[in-house]
Amino acid sequence: MAEYDLSNLSILIVDDSAPMRSILRSVMREFSVSRTLEAANGRQALDILEKSGADLVIADYQMAPVDGLELTKAIRMGSGRIDPYIPVIVVSAYTETHYIFAARDAGVNEFLAKPISANHVYFRIRSVIEHPRPFVQAKEFFGPDRRRRDVIIEGPNRRGDNAEAHDDGERGEMQNGDSGNDAGS
Amino acid sequence: MAESETPRIITPPNTLKSKVGVGGPKAVDPAVLKRAEEAIANLGDDYLDWVQEDIKKLEDGLSALKAAKGGGRDLLDTIFRVAHEIKGQGGSFGYNLMTLIGDQLCRFVEDMAEAGPPEVEVIGLHVDALKIVIANRMQGDGGQAGQALLRGLEKVVAKIG
Numbered sequence: 001m002a003e004y005d006l007s008n009l010s011i012l013i014v015d016d017s018a019p020m021r022s023i024l025r026s027v028m029r030e031f032s033v034s035r036t037l038e039a040a041n042g043r044q045a046l047d048i049l050e051k052s053g054a055d056l057v058i059a060d061y062q063m064a065p066v067d068g069l070e071l072t073k074a075i076r077m078g079s080g081r082i083d084p085y086i087p088v089i090v091v092s093a094y095t096e097t098h099y100i101f102a103a104r105d106a107g108v109n110e111f112l113a114k115p116i117s118a119n120h121v122y123f124r125i126r127s128v129i130e131h132p133r134p135f136v137q138a139k140e141f142f143g144p145d146r147r148r149r150d151v152i153i154e155g156p157n158r159r160g161d162n163a164e165a166h167d168d169g170e171r172g173e174m175q176n177g178d179s180g181n182d183a184g185s
Numbered sequence: 186m187a188e189s190e191t192p193r194i195i196t197p198p199n200t201l202k203s204k205v206g207v208g209g210p211k212a213v214d215p216a217v218l219k220r221a222e223e224a225i226a227n228l229g230d231d232y233l234d235w236v237q238e239d240i241k242k243l244e245d246g247l248s249a250l251k252a253a254k255g256g257g258r259d260l261l262d263t264i265f266r267v268a269h270e271i272k273g274q275g276g277s278f279g280y281n282l283m284t285l286i287g288d289q290l291c292r293f294v295e296d297m298a299e300a301g302p303p304e305v306e307v308i309g310l311h312v313d314a315l316k317i318v319i320a321n322r323m324q325g326d327g328g329q330a331g332q333a334l335l336r337g338l339e340k341v342v343a344k345i346g
Contacts, residue, residue, distance in 0.1 A: 001215075003207065004206065005206035005208070005212045005213075006205055008204045008205065008206075009201070019231065019232065019274060023225055026221070027221045027225065030220050031217065055200065055201055093272045094269075114273030114276075115273055117225070118222045119218055119222070122213055122218060129201055132197070132199045132201070134196050134197075135194070136192055
């Protein structure tokens with residue numbers, strides 16, 4: 001496992017739940033992240049991004065006003081000084097396939113299932129670092145290429161070395177926010 | 186970002202990778218990950234306070250359902266949101282039963298157009314179960330008592346559903 005020094009990163013945590021922000025703040029502190037910003041909803045997050053930017057956004061799925069997917073879409077629009085390419089990790093207990101596909105279609109980079117652990121948070125950050133996806137600019141979509149192949153699967157490889165990832169709804173793959181099909185972008 | 190008629194592939198600068206180092210005293214190694222897991226576990230006492238607030242919200246929602254002699258989507262939405270919060274947090278602090286019961290309550294109410302007396306009773310049983318888990322500090326799978334509690338709820342849901 002690659003051991004990354006994250007101390008130069010600025011990470012924005014967006015969650016309407018103070019306990020969840022507290023958990024993620026504690027994890028970021030242990031990860032030596034030097035600048036952890038916090039917002040209670042997507043609207044506050046956009047204000048922060050406009051004013052000071054961030055290297056990575058970790059956002060809850062459901063918030064009001066402006067939820068995690070609306071926030072991602074607004075980021076990808078790239079209005080004002082907001083970098084449209086900022087990696088976004090969406091965190092949610094909504095782990096059903098259609099929620100994950102909706103996140104993917106909003107332009108989210110990674111999907112992190114609640115309840116979270118420090119290991120899972122690091123795994124997602126590592127995935128964003130190691131597997132930056134090209135962006136697709138199309139008429140109705142702007143975001144990371146949804147046809148992703150380079151997926152890291154957590155846990156033992158139950159299919160053997162020659163196994164190929166496909167869309168069978170298996171939890172490990174879906175937690176990566178990956179459809180595994182070519183019908184996306 | 187301007188729209189284009191023909192899909193275009195863009196390779197954005199990997200600013201994230203350019204800002205992270207590999208190895209060194211501040212790197213996230215297994216010891217750091219262990220400390221980070223412990224940092225979450227150390228919030229366990231706070232969790233017990235946080236979850237009491239959520240349970241109180243569920244009890245209020247349940248009271249509203251009873252007062253209305255059943256209820257429509259708005260009251261059920263409130264219960265769904267709080268149960269979803271409980272589902273999302275419990276496992277982080279070792280309260281896996283809170284996650285499982287919260288998830289089951291979500292599944293029970295999510296497609297319900299309105300709740301009649303039997304449904305309200307089942308929601309109440311879930312709220313009681315959540316209170317029992319916290320009152321008895323039933324972490325992990327909750328042992329035999331925890332599993333019996335979970336199986337009992339599953340049977341009730343299967344009967345009503």
